[in-house]
Amino acid sequence: MLDIPTPLDPRLATLLLHHEIDQFNARYAAALDAQRLGEWTEMFTEDAFYLVTSRENADRNQPVGLIYCDSRAMIRDRAFALEKTAMFAPRYLRHIIGNLMVQPEGEMGDIRATANYVVLQVLFDRPDATLHQIGVYHDIFRHTQDGLKLRERRCIYDNLLVPNALCIPV
Amino acid sequence: MTDGPAKLRDPRYRWPEAGLTRVPDWVYTDAAVYQREVERIFHGQTWNYVALEAEIPNPGDFIRSNVGPTPVVVVRGAGNAIHVVENRCAHRAAEFCRTLSGTTKEFVCPYHQWTYTLDGGLKAVPFRRGVAGKGGMPADFDMQARGLKRLNVTTHRGVVFASYADDMEPLTEYLGPEILREFEATFDGRCLTILGHYRHTLPGNWKLYHENLKDPYHATLLHTFLVTFGLLVAGNKSLMLADATGRHGVMASAKSDATKVAADVRGEMRAYKEGMTLAEPRFMDFVDEFDSPWSVTMATIWPNLIVQREMNTLGIRQIVPTGPHEFIMKWTMFGFEGDSEEMTRHRLRQGNLMGPAGFLGLEDNEAIKFVQDGMQRVPDGEHVVELDPQTAYGTSDTLISEAAIRGMYRHWREVMDL
Numbered sequence: 001m002l003d004i005p006t007p008l009d010p011r012l013a014t015l016l017l018h019h020e021i022d023q024f025n026a027r028y029a030a031a032l033d034a035q036r037l038g039e040w041t042e043m044f045t046e047d048a049f050y051l052v053t054s055r056e057n058a059d060r061n062q063p064v065g066l067i068y069c070d071s072r073a074m075i076r077d078r079a080f081a082l083e084k085t086a087m088f089a090p091r092y093l094r095h096i097i098g099n100l101m102v103q104p105e106g107e108m109g110d111i112r113a114t115a116n117y118v119v120l121q122v123l124f125d126r127p128d129a130t131l132h133q134i135g136v137y138h139d140i141f142r143h144t145q146d147g148l149k150l151r152e153r154r155c156i157y158d159n160l161l162v163p164n165a166l167c168i169p170v
Numbered sequence: 171m172t173d174g175p176a177k178l179r180d181p182r183y184r185w186p187e188a189g190l191t192r193v194p195d196w197v198y199t200d201a202a203v204y205q206r207e208v209e210r211i212f213h214g215q216t217w218n219y220v221a222l223e224a225e226i227p228n229p230g231d232f233i234r235s236n237v238g239p240t241p242v243v244v245v246r247g248a249g250n251a252i253h254v255v256e257n258r259c260a261h262r263a264a265e266f267c268r269t270l271s272g273t274t275k276e277f278v279c280p281y282h283q284w285t286y287t288l289d290g291g292l293k294a295v296p297f298r299r300g301v302a303g304k305g306g307m308p309a310d311f312d313m314q315a316r317g318l319k320r321l322n323v324t325t326h327r328g329v330v331f332a333s334y335a336d337d338m339e340p341l342t343e344y345l346g347p348e349i350l351r352e353f354e355a356t357f358d359g360r361c362l363t364i365l366g367h368y369r370h371t372l373p374g375n376w377k378l379y380h381e382n383l384k385d386p387y388h389a390t391l392l393h394t395f396l397v398t399f400g401l402l403v404a405g406n407k408s409l410m411l412a413d414a415t416g417r418h419g420v421m422a423s424a425k426s427d428a429t430k431v432a433a434d435v436r437g438e439m440r441a442y443k444e445g446m447t448l449a450e451p452r453f454m455d456f457v458d459e460f461d462s463p464w465s466v467t468m469a470t471i472w473p474n475l476i477v478q479r480e481m482n483t484l485g486i487r488q489i490v491p492t493g494p495h496e497f498i499m500k501w502t503m504f505g506f507e508g509d510s511e512e513m514t515r516h517r518l519r520q521g522n523l524m525g526p527a528g529f530l531g532l533e534d535n536e537a538i539k540f541v542q543d544g545m546q547r548v549p550d551g552e553h554v555v556e557l558d559p560q561t562a563y564g565t566s567d568t569l570i571s572e573a574a575i576r577g578m579y580r581h582w583r584e585v586m587d588l
Contacts (some may be wrong), residue, residue: 052527053366054271054366054367054368054369056366056367056369057366057367058189060366062364062365062366062367062519063365063366063514064365064368064503064518064521065364065366065369065518065521066368066525066526066527066528067522067527068518068519068521069519069520069522070515070519071450073450074449074450074519074522076449077448077449077450077452077453078522078546080446080448080449081395081529084394084446085394085395085398085446085529086529086533086538087392087394087435087533087537088532088533088536089539099512104372122560124199129294160369161369161371162233162368162369162370162371162526162527163370163371163499164370164371164372164373164535164536164537164539165370165524165526165527165531165532165536166526166527166532167527167532
């Protein structure tokens with residue numbers, strides 16, 4: 001462990017928090033890319049809100065989501081349904097997350113952040129990876145006993161027309 | 171109506187000898203057949219869904235939509251009447267309305283600023299008289315004859331339909347009494363609130379979507395989620411209704427407990443999985459808010475509308491065909507004025523069942539893609555739709571039936587003259 005002096009230089013604290021969230025997003029992408037959905041569900045707090053919706057809906061303050069989960073229980077049900085019941089063609093997905101911006105920790109320990117994301121999809125009978133979704137994560141993180149968790153992740157996508165089906169979460 | 175291309179009289183468009191129990195691939199894959207469908211079905215004697223009134227509540231409100239593949243604008247005029255006009259400038263064809271929805275006093279084509287009233291009349295042409303006595307339109311240019319193409323419009327219970335035909339029967343007659351009853355069970359007079367949209371492409375022929383919802387057989391087999399949690403199982407109280415013409419349908423079922431299904435029935439259903447439980451079971455609750463024996467109804471209203479009442483998640487699905495091999499689906503999810511915050515949340519939670527990421531919805535989209543893939547890669551075959559021979563075509567009270575699909579093709583062949 002580094003011997004970090006306290007109180008921390010605020011610039012260093014900002015840098016560490018940014019790094020911590022950046023690493024979290026890399027793990028999040030890795031879990032989804034490997035389709036380890038159980039691991040994905042554990043990255044949320046018990047009272048988490050997870051939403052995937054279009055920019056059209058978000059801009060109009062319309063609440064509907066392609067995926068709408070207002071608890072970790074629902075996120076678990078989503079993972080369970082996709083792993084045990086859903087029929088879809090096998091595929092590889094690659095989540096690329098960048099342009100992370102982190103706001104200073106607010107009251108109640110909420111940490112607000114945004115990041116751009118791109119999801120590329122490969123079907124096994126096509127040579128190309130297609131752009132499946134492009135958008136922005138609007139996040140609220142929280143430090144818990146089990147480390148950093150998502151209290152909220154709103155995935156707002158720009159490509160209004162979803163190509164056929166969104167089979168793996170964003 | 172034209173006869174269409176002579177090539178449709180080619181023997182390869184001959185229907186299989188077996189009749190309605192077979193559907194040949196060319197119905198789903200042929201460009202000339204698709205062209206004739208646009209002409210005779212979407213632009214023919216049909217009422218096409220275009221919008222909900224709740225999307226354009228005030229004068230000047232407009233929304234982009236489609237009739238078949240054709241882009242239109244649906245707008246509420248100054249006098250509160252709803253107009254549907256082609257989204258194509260009468261001058262040089264520019265698709266002038268580019269925003270998804272909004273509010274305006276008039277439509278101005280950005281190219282040469284031809285200006286139209288909300289009901290599609292041509293209001294102004296810049297430099298109509300030329301400059302300094304030179305140029306401009308001919309003296310006899312008729313402004314009245316150069317408006318936007320206007321469609322016939324009707325509404326029922328807040329749902330807006332348009333037609334290229336001026337001599338359409340009233341919508342209630344078009345639907346017929348049985349389909350109308352189900353339509354009015356969902357649109358029960360309460361004012362609608364818009365919860366948002368889903369939009370997706372689907373790489374399959376547009377009719378496959380109708381057929382999927384006239385095929386209750388698949389629902390008990392493909393949708394493990396639905397079956398496991400008792401929404402639909404073989405042996406449930408259910409109905410596959412078709413109207414007298416065969417073009418419209420309603421797939422209806424009443425929720426029951428899958429654990430009570432007889433073991434022999436369950437054995438046939440590979441989709442049924444013992445002991446599966448949800449961490450958040452309230453998401454599957456049905457709040458009985460409708461005057462109907464059914465907890466789930468899927469109404470297929472010819473040619474471009476599906477009305478989804480999947481327990482408490484309610485939605486419109488609008489089919490926008492883009493060619494024989496693909497269509498766009500636009501969903502408008504709604505609730506009712508007076509819904510409590512909790513009821514709205516319940517609808518939104520239950521929305522996880524449907525749409526392009528829905529537990530059921532994504533499976534339908536994938537299955538339809540597989541069908542189109544199959545026809546394109548192993549072409550010139552035919553589909554077998556023989557289930558339930560006791561019913562030649564139309565309404566059936568067993569889920570193990572394809573009679574409603576046969577009914578639809580009986581109508582389609584008549585209109586298409588094929």
